[in-house]
Amino acid sequence: MDPYTELLRPLFFSLDAEEAHELVMSALEIGSHAPSLVRLMAGAAVPSAPRTVAGIDFPNPVGLAAGMDKNGVALRAWEALGFGFIEVGTITALAQPGNPKPRLFRYPDKQALINRLGFNNEGVEAVAARLEGLHASGNWPRIPVGLNIGKSKITPAQEAHHDYLASFKRLHGMGDYFVINVSSPNTPGLRDLQSTEALGRIIRTLRDWEGTPRRPLFVKVAPDLAEEDLIAIVKLAEAEQLAGLIATNTTLDHSCIPAGRDQTGGLSGAPLRGRSLGALQAIRGQTQLPVIACGGVSDATSARERLDAGADLLQVYTAFIYQGPALLRNLALALD
Secondary structure (H helix, E strand, O other): OOHHHHHHHHHHHOOOHHHHHHHHHHHHHHHOOOHHHHHHHHOOOOOOOOEEEOOEEEOOOEEEOOOOOOOOOOHHHHHHHOOOEEEEEEEEOOOEOOOOOOOEEEEHHHOEEEEOOOOOEOOHHHHHHHHHHHHHHOOOOOOOEEEEEEOOOOOOHHHHHHHHHHHHHHHOOOOOEEEEEOOOOOOOOHHHHHOHHHHHHHHHHHHHHHOOOOOOEEEEEOOOOOHHHHHHHHHHHHHOOOOEEEEOOOEOOOOOOOHHHOOOOEEEEHHHHHHHHHHHHHHHOOOOOOEEEEOOOOOHHHHHHHHHOOOOEEEEOHHHHHHOOHHHHHHHHHHO
């Protein structure tokens, strides 16, 4: 018997989706103070499958995607569950509550979620203070930690580069890599920052401040981009010597959801598999930069197809909500 799918998931799914998320995060925050207990409750350990990407050593290639732990409250618990790396965020320069509730919706028959959370997070100052405390206490996880940064909702698009820089400066030196998130569909105008002019301004602003040495910097792209726009981002990433790309964020294609059940927001989970894979293939056809595959990774087959298509690492989110810790073991065994 799998304790998660047989016992915990029915409990969580009896609650509103966001209430369940908050309950899980509270439990994992507590569990971060007792990671050995989390490991015991998670069951069998995830097999090691080390690899090095962008100069970073990963104990296994399966990471937690951004959006789950927005404020970095449960890093040691994620490590204890068996993730090979963690991506915190999305973090914005200003604290913000996000969009009005309800804003997170389950579709169990599709193994999918729709969210319109809107970068709800405590803001960079609070998150940075928490991460500094972990470093100072010696409780920083032993697996890589990425920090995903986005634009504050109230910041005008023409000032976006300054907003990203504020977060980058405050968090610099804490994470193993950084991600520029310009692809969430839930902040008005954010995806417009995927234009090479706007994105290039953000990247150069961060790099001009940073100087050398540089932290690995990734860009997370949308699955809904036209191929020529995606290729333009790839060429920009090469020209700016970025560490790589993350393919992809959630999609606005809700064609698999019946009209009477549809909601505004980004769709994630199994229905995203084809679009995300297509973006990965398009990227890999243009560059050898590292790519982290995210979106629709839910079983051994979908994981293996990403690696065969040239992905260097994988990230999961929605499938973890539906399958729990067993997902990590199944993926790691399949990828060994």
